[in-house]
Amino acid sequence: MKIFLIKTGVIFFAALILFKLTVGSFYNSLQKKFDKQFSKDQIILIKGKIREEMRKGIEKDKILNEEDAELIQKFIKKLLKEIN
Numbered sequence: 001m002k003i004f005l006i007k008t009g010v011i012f013f014a015a016l017i018l019f020k021l022t023v024g025s026f027y028n029s030l031q032k033k034f035d036k037q038f039s040k041d042q043i044i045l046i047k048g049k050i051r052e053e054m055r056k057g058i059e060k061d062k063i064l065n066e067e068d069a070e071l072i073q074k075f076i077k078k079l080l081k082e083i084n
Helices: 002-037 040-059 066-083
Strands: none
Touching: none
16 A cells, blocks of 8 residues: 555656646746736837827828728627617
């Protein structure tokens, strides 16, 4: 019984280490990418770009072309029909 417990413990810790090295490192790399992508500086930069594009859109006479306007109109009508 003692040998069984030792073998089980060794296999458990080996599996734990293997899991940590494979899945854990993959998770850590994803976490770093996520943190880098959504840092405060990046969010401020994205907000600035959105504001700039909104200002450009306001200055234009027509924001949408005819085809886009028709698509949006049909989509809104369909939504309203489904809601009612």
